[in-house]
Amino acid sequence: MSGKIIAIGNLKGGTGKTTIAVNLCGALANGAGHPVALVDADQQASASAWLSQTGEAGLSYHVLPLDSTSSAQRWLRNIRDLAEENDYVLIDLPADLGPATQAAVASADLVVVPVTPSPLDFHAAAQVIKLLRGVREERSNGHPACLLVGSKVDRRTAVGQGIEIALKEFKEPVGPSVCQRAAFVSAAVRGGWVGAYAVESPARDEIAALAKRVKRAAA
């Protein structure tokens, strides 16, 4: 059986897509020894820049951007080949509705949408949800599933405290949030995921909880 394809996307930059993609990759791979591939589909290549800093993290990543000049079919074949070799293929998407987002949503089992507690993020999330609902109607299996995830959440603020309740308004499943934490920035500086060095930290616990929910949502 081939592995699950999980796209991480929102149409707004800076919502924590790459942070969640890299850390989820670490948590899914580390937890049960699953082979996991991270696909960097963003021209900005933040995920590969993050992981290329060190070979120690041992996270496998593939730089596969997709623009209108390249073949979406070939790109999808690459993704499906990776799914044959891995339990999970995570796709870190650019912040737009371009070819990579279209192709990923059309082929993913699950789309994880990181949303920060900001009205602009909510607006962008609504557009992703619209896209994936359109795709669901065309795909016979009802996929992709969706998981909305509060990202860069500051629990000291009212919007931060209420983010899960606010996300439920979209009528899609809501996962455990990821808070604004210095450990996530340090992980990027070190070139690994938080669990690789902050073994007992709230940041690691949040990602572990998210990974557990993601596994269920993609099953």
Ligand SMILES: Nc1ncnc2c1ncn2[C@@H]1O[C@H](COP(=O)(O)OP(=O)(O)O)[C@@H](O)[C@H]1O
């Ligand atoms: N949970 C978090 N806590 C603290 N900083 C974060 C968190 N998530 C992301 N960041 C920071 O916010 C910025 C944008 O995050 P990034 O993951 O690159 O977003 P995107 O991929 O959506 O553009 C980066 O500087 C990153 O280090």
Ligand SMILES: [Mg+2]
């Ligand atoms: Mg990014």
